[in-house]
Amino acid sequence: MRDIKIFYGFSHMLIEVAFALIPLLILFVFFQIFYLKLSKQKLINLAVGVVLTFIGLALFLQGVHIGFLPVGEQMGSVLGNLPNKWILIVIGFVLGFVATFAEPAVRILNYEVEKVSSGYIPQQLMLYTLSIGVAVSIALSMGRIIYGIPLWYFLVPGYLIALILIRFSTQTFVAIAFDSGGVATGPMTVTFVLAMALGVASAVEGRDPLLDGFGMISLVALSPILSVLILGILYGRKEKEIERECELETEVNNDNRKKGNSQKDS
Structure with missing residues (x-):
């Protein structure tokens, strides 16, 4: 059995x-001395948090280097040699959905959106919206690698559509959408799916990993913007329907009151 050097x-x-x-700690110490002046207990909690962050980040990055990156590249090489290349589009869709569903930063954003909107925009709805958007983008990336489609064929129309959708979406969803684009390009997507895309580009004949393997993250950053803007348009239609129903209900109530008053007068 091959010896795996986990802590190499x-x-x-x-x-x-x-x-x-260290730069973050130096900045905090400066503000603590001159402005914050936090209590001793808060400083102890902060110190514990820094230690946990240090250990967790180091272990995560080590896991990426010995696990995610090699496995992603190997998977990409194997998948790139499949006879039916179109199956990569389906696999890319599934992997994109799963990777975004497990992305910690996405869940934090969804939690904050639900909290600030007082439950108006549920976490689960945002999670599925972002996951589907990223899944579509990775499926398109796989298609781009297989058929050698230039990246700007996707980016230019995509951002033009985003600018058009901004006109019809609400300001709330516009702000959330552009934050979602950055959040979706988190460690799960970048470390695993990008490595797999590079492996696929290396395995497919006639493809250059530098030209065709990279560029996927730009599509991943674009797709949540489009999906959240579309969600904002759907929410806007829902709000208008609710307003119409309220107006009709108000008109019916006013008519009933007028009829009641006329009957009393007679």
């Missing part, structure tokens, strides 16, 4: 994470 290069990873967190 882990010391280097610890150094990288430390250099990433």
Whole structure:
């Protein structure tokens, strides 16, 4: 059985994470001394949080390097050699949906949206909207790799459609949509699906991994914007229907009151 060196290069990873967190700690210490002046208990809680973040981030990045990236590339190479290349589009759709469904940043965004909107925009609805949007984008990316379609064939029309949809969507959904585009390109999508796309581009004959393998993340950032804007348009129609029903109900109530008053007068 092949020996897997799980912690190979882990010391280097610890150094990288430390250099990433130290500037934030320095900035916090500055504000703590001159502005924040937090209590001792809060500082202890913060210190515990920093330690957990340091350990968790280091372990996650180590797992990415020894697990996600190699497995993604190997899967891409195997899938790229399949005789029926069109099946990659279906596999890309499923993987995109699952990766977004498991994305921690997406769940945090959905929680905040539901909390701020007082439940008007449910978490589950946002989660499925973003997952379907990313799934479609990865399916399109696989099709782009298979058939050699230039990236700008998707990006230019996509952003033009987004600009048009902004005109018909509400300001609330416009703001959420553009944040969703950044959130969807989280560690699950970037580490696993991007590695798989590069593996597919390397395996498919006539494809250059640099030209065809990259560019998927740009589509992943675009698709949630479109899906959330479409959701905003649907919500806008729903609001208009509710307003019409309320207006009709008000008119009926006013007519009934007038009839009642006329009967009393007679």
